[in-house]
Amino acid sequence: MQFREIIRQALYSLGANRLRSALTVMGVAVGVFSIIGVMTALEAVNKSVETGLTSLGANTFQIQKYPATVFGSGHRRNQYINRQDITYPQALVFRKTMEGKASTIGFMLSSQANQAKYADRTTNPDVVLTGGDENFSASNGYPIEKGRNLTTNDIRYATNAAVIGSELAATLFTQGENPLNHSIRVRGEVYRVSGIFAKKGAAFGQSQDNFLLIPITRYLNHVKESGSINITVEASSRKTYSRTLDHAVGSMRITRGLTIREPNDFEIRTNESLIDSFRDIERAISTGAFIISFMALLTAGVGIMNIMLVSVTERTKEIGIRKSIGAPQNSILRQFLLEALILSLAGGLIGAAAGTATGNLVALQFNLPPIFPLLWITISMAVCSAIGIGFGLFPAWKAANLNPVEALKGK
Amino acid sequence: METSPVITMRDLKRHYSMGEETVKALDGVDLEFLKNDYAAIMGPSGSGKSTLMNIIGCLDTPTSGTYILNGQNVAEMDDDELARVRNREIGFVFQTFNLLPRINCLRNVELPLIYAGVNPREREERATEALNRVGLGDRITHKPTELSGGQIQRVAIARALINNPSIILADEPTGNLDTATSQDIMEIFSDLSKAGNTIILITHEEDIALYTRRIIRLRDGRIESDKKQ
Known part of the structure; x- marks a missing residue:
């Protein structure tokens, strides 16, 4: 089955459960939002510090x-x-x-x-x-x-x-x-x-x-x-x-x-010593933000797994039908995995957008040009992908291995 | 003209263990279906007809015995090979229709072609053609929920036909339909049979079985009778 088809099917299934999908996406978005927001704000402060502290x-x-x-x-x-x-x-x-x-x-x-x-x-x-x-x-x-x-x-x-x-x-x-x-x-x-x-x-x-x-x-x-x-x-x-x-x-x-x-x-x-000492604070804040965001993302991941398990249970019949007309295991697996991945990446994107926007409010406060935290967005997307795949794997595996006869009975 | 059988089953057994007890759902079935067969499998509940249907449809594998479908020994296949056989060789029609409720008729009918790797344009052409064959050419964008029971079953038949399967396997296809609609559906099966398709029905209704040319009766996991009519 072509990749495009799988994406279409996955999007379709997610669209059929809009509220549930949206709530799951929100969980991920909050996690990403916190890290991107803090990192963007920090970068803004950082730039302001470099100009502000180069006072000598x-x-x-x-x-x-x-x-x-x-x-x-x-x-x-x-x-x-x-x-x-x-x-x-x-x-x-x-x-x-x-x-x-x-x-x-x-x-x-x-x-x-x-x-x-x-x-x-x-x-x-x-x-x-x-x-x-x-x-x-x-x-x-x-x-x-x-x-x-x-x-x-x-x-x-x-x-x-x-x-x-x-x-x-x-x-x-x-x-x-x-x-x-x-x-x-x-x-x-x-x-x-x-x-x-x-x-x-x-x-x-x-x-x-x-x-x-x-x-x-x-x-x-x-x-x-x-x-x-x-x-x-x-x-x-x-x-x-x-x-x-x-x-x-x-x-x-x-x-x-x-x-x-x-x-x-x-x-x-010296100018450097002052900036250095600020870097210490910055490091402490980023570490804290990172840990908190990581926890939030982990929680969101568990949320994704939960939703996907519910989804597999609820769609047992659909899985049975797909299998009866010839869907191989790995296409079912990929479909569910992709659904989890789409949920987590959508959350990641929304969180990154909101986080960047909020962080830039801080930049605005310091009269700085807009900041685009590319590194952190990349990291967040990678983490989101890992979470989507990591936490989506078990439910997807479960779906792929359903017995077609039992699945058709819708149990 | 001598035709080789589409399906050959020899001493087919399917046993389930239920706790300490072993349930012999099928206990030594020998059957052959030729090309263009139009057969009904009948029997009281618990006779093993659902189990037989699942094995014929490659949804389940026998505990022992051989099952040759179109020259391939299905009893020894793994899950993905079975999926492939279900996709290419078998067209299912279910009592409960089993369409995906949220996608329209065209998308439902083309689904087997997606798993067969057919490109989108050809899929759409063939799905439209199949829907035309069952008289639903004007309903292709409707969702199953917008159709009557008889229409839904016709969509399901179109889906079963789409991949030109070796056999069409219908499990109580009229079980959820009223008498008049049942007759419509059976007319479609009879037409398909005339067009050369191999059709196996599972039913417990005598008047439905009368549409076919062969009636196989099961009892306690064995064949009780196998008559041409």
């Missing part, structure tokens, strides 16, 4: 107390908490020892959740107040759009100059006023807006422009004395980058007074 300028790395992300708790977390802060004096010493070995070295220190006020307008308490220096703009990828950057004099004299992020500017200066040289209040201190940074956009759906930069010296004097400083080091070129990195580690160890046996009590953060 080229040839730039940071030295800080904590790693970019900390997993786990208890001992592991305490190990970081118990580290000594990187103090301003230490940072200054570090800069001195690094002289001539890096093109720029910048310091910064931030506090979250501040409110900024201008005239009668007050922001939500979500403004980041950053103490930094003239290098912040270049090292962190924030060009100046209007006004001027912080200067060495601002740092030296701890002036009240502030360069503000584009979103903060938009929130406070709503009536088209020019923010430059206006005074804003943050934490009871008055700052004069000397410049505005260009818009950077969001990462992880969170704005990166809702902040203000003040001289680090003023920050330490008026905002907070304690806190660990992030040191941003820029190498002069790609070629000297790794040498600069080595020097920086050495200088920092000397600055912190570490002996040879002691491990580093600070972290080096």
Whole structure:
């Protein structure tokens, strides 16, 4: 019997039991939907992370107390908490020892959740107040759009100059006023807006422009004395980058007074290290999604087997008739197997379509171009085929081996 | 003209074990059917006529004895060879019609040709022709559920004819039909017989058996009588 005929017969049988077929297909679709949906969303997040986390300028790395992300708790977390802060004096010493070995070295220190006020307008308490220096703009990828950057004099004299992020500017200066040289209040201190940074956009759906930069010296004097400083080091070129990195580690160890046996009590953060640490999260999520989806698909497979067994029982007479007019065993086997395969593949396709669509909603959220998770769709289809064949085999075998005399009696 | 038999059965036995007991459904049957035979197999229930019909139709194989169909020893065939023989050599007509209810007449009639590997265009031609032969040329797109009992049985006969089988095997073909329709159906069988087909009927109705030219009576798994008429 030709393959086309078998497909036609299989489709016909499935069409005759539309509701049942549809429910079975749905079982598979849910399983595939979950994996494709999660994987598409992850890919979207992933792309956003690559752009969002490439926040440091080229040839730039940071030295800080904590790693970019900390997993786990208890001992592991305490190990970081118990580290000594990187103090301003230490940072200054570090800069001195690094002289001539890096093109720029910048310091910064931030506090979250501040409110900024201008005239009668007050922001939500979500403004980041950053103490930094003239290098912040270049090292962190924030060009100046209007006004001027912080200067060495601002740092030296701890002036009240502030360069503000584009979103903060938009929130406070709503009536088209020019923010430059206006005074804003943050934490009871008055700052004069000397410049505005260009818009950077969001990462992880969170704005990166809702902040203000003040001289680090003023920050330490008026905002907070304690806190660990992030040191941003820029190498002069790609070629000297790794040498600069080595020097920086050495200088920092000397600055912190570490002996040879002691491990580093600070972290080096590069664009790559941050993306890597995100990859860890991504891997955990994909593994979880994969396991859950696999379970769902397994359940769906059992559903297919169940439906096919019911179908074989219900269509015993049909099988008998087909056998009586000369259907060989393997054509019955193939027909039932194909029905199972069509059910699982249809479920797979629907799940993949729905999953891709849903995952792309996430991509939309991050303003990313549409994503087509070809790899995962291929994997899902392969798994669906395996499930259709695997779970359809027993019922099909049962059908093919029915005794024609008994089958014709319809028992 | 001497014709070799289409079917030869020698000392055919079919025993079933039911728990400790052995049921001898057929217990030594010797039979021959020649080409163009038109025979009725009769007997009370439990006489073994259904078993005999199943064996003749290659749906079942004998416990012992030989069954030669068109020169092939059927008793020794495996399932797929039997399927092939059912497809090519035998046309079944059942009491309960046994059409697939959800597909139309044409598709039902062409089904044996699908398993024979005939291409779609030829299938459709031959199925239409077979339906014309039983007087249902205008009903080819109807589904069995839209037809009367007599019409359904005629579709089944068309299906039995489609592969030009060596024998047409009809199991109580009029059992579910009223008298007038039964007569119509038997007229069709008689016409087919005149056209040269070999037909074996199983029936318990004397007036149906009277249409045939030979009546074989079974009792307790053996042949009680075998008369030409």
